[in-house]
Amino acid sequence: MFTDLMPNRYRPGESDLPRRESELIARRDEVLGASYRLQYRRPVHFVRGEGMWLYDPDGHAYLDFYNNVPSLGHCHPEVNAAMAEQAGRISANTRYLEPKLVDYAERLVDTFPSELDRVVFTCTGSESNDLALRIARFASGNEGVIVSSYAYHGTSAAVAAVSPNLGDAVKLSPFVRMVSLPGPEGVPEAQAADFFEAQVRAAIVDLNRRGIGVAALLIDSIFSSDGVWVDPPGFIAGGVAAVREAGGLVIADEVQPGFGRTGAHMWGFERHGIVPDLATLGKPMGNGFPIGAVVGRKAPMEQFGATARYSNTFAGNTVGIATADAVLAILQRDQIPQKALAMSQRLRAGLEKIAQQPYGVRANRNAGLFFGIDIGREGAPAASRRAMALDVVNALRDDGVLVSTTGANEDSLKVRPPLVCQAEHVDIFLAAMERALIKVAG
Numbered sequence: 001m002f003t004d005l006m007p008n009r010y011r012p013g014e015s016d017l018p019r020r021e022s023e024l025i026a027r028r029d030e031v032l033g034a035s036y037r038l039q040y041r042r043p044v045h046f047v048r049g050e051g052m053w054l055y056d057p058d059g060h061a062y063l064d065f066y067n068n069v070p071s072l073g074h075c076h077p078e079v080n081a082a083m084a085e086q087a088g089r090i091s092a093n094t095r096y097l098e099p100k101l102v103d104y105a106e107r108l109v110d111t112f113p114s115e116l117d118r119v120v121f122t123c124t125g126s127e128s129n130d131l132a133l134r135i136a137r138f139a140s141g142n143e144g145v146i147v148s149s150y151a152y153h154g155t156s157a158a159v160a161a162v163s164p165n166l167g168d169a170v171k172l173s174p175f176v177r178m179v180s181l182p183g184p185e186g187v188p189e190a191q192a193a194d195f196f197e198a199q200v201r202a203a204i205v206d207l208n209r210r211g212i213g214v215a216a217l218l219i220d221s222i223f224s225s226d227g228v229w230v231d232p233p234g235f236i237a238g239g240v241a242a243v244r245e246a247g248g249l250v251i252a253d254e255v256q257p258g259f260g261r262t263g264a265h266m267w268g269f270e271r272h273g274i275v276p277d278l279a280t281l282g283k284p285m286g287n288g289f290p291i292g293a294v295v296g297r298k299a300p301m302e303q304f305g306a307t308a309r310y311s312n313t314f315a316g317n318t319v320g321i322a323t324a325d326a327v328l329a330i331l332q333r334d335q336i337p338q339k340a341l342a343m344s345q346r347l348r349a350g351l352e353k354i355a356q357q358p359y360g361v362r363a364n365r366n367a368g369l370f371f372g373i374d375i376g377r378e379g380a381p382a383a384s385r386r387a388m389a390l391d392v393v394n395a396l397r398d399d400g401v402l403v404s405t406t407g408a409n410e411d412s413l414k415v416r417p418p419l420v421c422q423a424e425h426v427d428i429f430l431a432a433m434e435r436a437l438i439k440v441a442g
Contacts, residue, residue: 007386007410008039008393019043020057021045039404040397049074052418052425054402065417066402067428068370071259071284072330073420079287079326087321094121094316101316104325109295111266111328113275118301122292123317125255125282126154131310132278132294133158133216136249137321138308139300142213146203146243149178150408152225153253162218165225175212177238183229183365192231197238204246214248219267222257227407228365228372228414233275249300250274255282255292256370260331260419263341263368271367287327291320310319331419340369340419343426347371347415350430359437360388371415374405385411388440395436401429 017025021043023079028036044062051073054062064074072079094101094325105119122128137143145162147153152165160166161173172178179199182192200217208216217239223229240250257268258281264270267279278296285291292315303308314320331337348366351373355361362374375392376385396403406414417425 008041008390008404010418011041017042017101041394042397044397051075052421057068061400062397063401063425063428065415065421065425066404067418068261068416070288071261071419072287072327072336073249073418074288076287076330076335078330079289079323081270082326083289083319083323084251086319089318091317091319093313098318098321100325101321104321104328107325107328108293110292112248112279112295113270115275115297116279116295117237118298118405119293119295120301121145121311121320122282122294122312123290123314123320124154124292125253125280126156126159127312127315128255128280128282128292128294129159129218129251129253130156132280132296133218134283134308134310135278135294135296135304136216136251138304140213140215140247141213142207142248142251143175144203144207144212144214144216144248145173145176146179146200146207146214146217146239146248148219148223148226149180149184150218150226151178151218151223153220156380157421162419175207177207179203181223181226181229181408182222183196183231184227184237189235191231192235193238196235197242200239200242204242204248208246214243214246216249216251218251218253218258220253221272222262222370224256224414224416225406227374227412228367228370230271230365230367230370230372233271237274240274240276249277252276252279254279255284256416257367259284260337260340261368261370261416263337263344266337268367279378285327286320286323289320289323291315291324319423336419337368340421342368343423344371344432345427347426351433354430354434354437357434357437359434359441369417369419369421370415373413374411375413382409382411385409389413391440392433392436395439396432399432399435401432 046054047057054064109117109119147162150165152163153159160170182195187195204214210337251271254267260266262268262271269276278294280294282292351364360377365372375389386409389405396415404414406412
């Protein structure tokens with residue numbers, strides 16, 4: 001497994017930078033902790049965002065095909081207005097009666113299957129997954145957690161310990177078991193479900209044998225950090241059933257696939273035909289304002305809430321709720337998921353045409369507006385494929401288009417534009433993608 005924590009990053013001395021950016025980087029290095037990274041070989045410096053675009057200090061525009069946080073586009077005027085209006089009146093917490101909190105909770109829960117009828121608010125996706133693990137462990141009486149082999153679920157101590165994506169220096173919990181996905185293992189789609197279920201059942205056997213038991217199967221249903229291995233729909237169902245048979249809960253990490261990202265469904269787990277016990281929400285929920293949630297079944301929520309305390313001053317604050325309410329209202333009113341699905345089909349068709357050229361695109365995978373694009377010719381060494389993918393990402397950056405990489409070898413492009421993407425944006429991206437591939441492939 002490739003272990004560079006952020007291969008697509010700035011490394012001092014590798015790029016000539018303007019004095020303005022060089023001086024700013026020097027100031028950063030003098031005051032910020034060493035864990036920070038700057039993306040791209042030549043870091044980007046933005047001062048403004050609008051819709052699909054980000055702008056540097058000189059007014060140069062960059063097309064954002066990477067950022068799933070502002071799902072409705074950067075600085076959406078209606079979202080910003082709702083945020084500002086509430087901030088101008090009061091910012092309070094959930095210990096006080098507030099009708100908008102209940103209104104939004106009802107509207108949010110209504111977008112889920114009827115089995116998921118309770119919500120607890122958080123500030124981030126990491127907090128959501130942390131809380132979901134606490135609930136699952138409390139309700140099941142077990143400790144073990146099953147995740148995919150290159151999963152990322154957040155940055156708190158608890159979820160970092162179940163996030164193999166964070167690298168060897170971040171030690172996994174002895175209670176975590178990793179399962180391989182059929183796609184990266186080259187398993188045919190007809191055998192994918194059996195393969196995944198067998199992996200999960202083997203993990204359960206091992207956890208039980210060691211007296212740990214299984215508390216949860218924690219999955220991002222789009223498997224974004226594993227390389228966007230989304231097909232075939234439903235391949236996770238047998239593993240889900242196995243965990244429930246063993247007394248564990250199923251947690252759907254919806255930070256990446258949720259809020260209409262897959263186009264055909266509001267929530268990523270719906271694409272697989274399952275209903276989890278808990279679903280965790282984050283980044284896109286507030287279009288950039290920090291708010292998250294755990295939506296779940298009544299029984300485990302009540303078991304946990306009756307005897308355990310979860311008190312978070314900022315979770316569910318009135319400004320966050322007003323912002324999230326505006327996001328959900330716009331998603332539904334403007335039929336954003338349906339439009340995103342149409343744009344994903346246009347993007348997929350364009351990428352398939354590019355893949356027919358001898359540029360070194362091995363495969364395209366997507367669920368709605370979330371794409372994994374494998375770079376590098378078949379049979380090429382892993383290091384060569386990774387280097388080519390990073391070259392393509394940086395060629396795109398220099399051409400004013402932003403994407404990044406994903407997967408265990410970081411040789412897949414991660415493409416996830418805001419959901420307000422239009423045909424003109426797709427066409428700009430496709431043209432830039434072809435130019436970058438021609439430049440890199442020679």
